[in-house]
Amino acid sequence: MSTTCRPQLTFEFHPTMKTVARFDQAHASTDGGAVLLTALVRPRTHT
Numbered sequence: 001m002s003t004t005c006r007p008q009l010t011f012e013f014h015p016t017m018k019t020v021a022r023f024d025q026a027h028a029s030t031d032g033g034a035v036l037l038t039a040l041v042r043p044r045t046h047t
Contacts, residue, residue: 013040 011019019040021033 007023009021
């Protein structure tokens with residue numbers, strides 16, 4: 001069974017801003033997606 005490779009995904013979490021994820025790095029950590037999602041979900045605080 002073959003899988004489809006998507007070199008780029010666009011997420012529209014915010015009505016006026018887009019987040020684009022590209023998968024063109026030859027060697028990357030497998031937890032990179034979790035780190036990205038954590039950063040996007042965590043509320044930002046300004047001090």
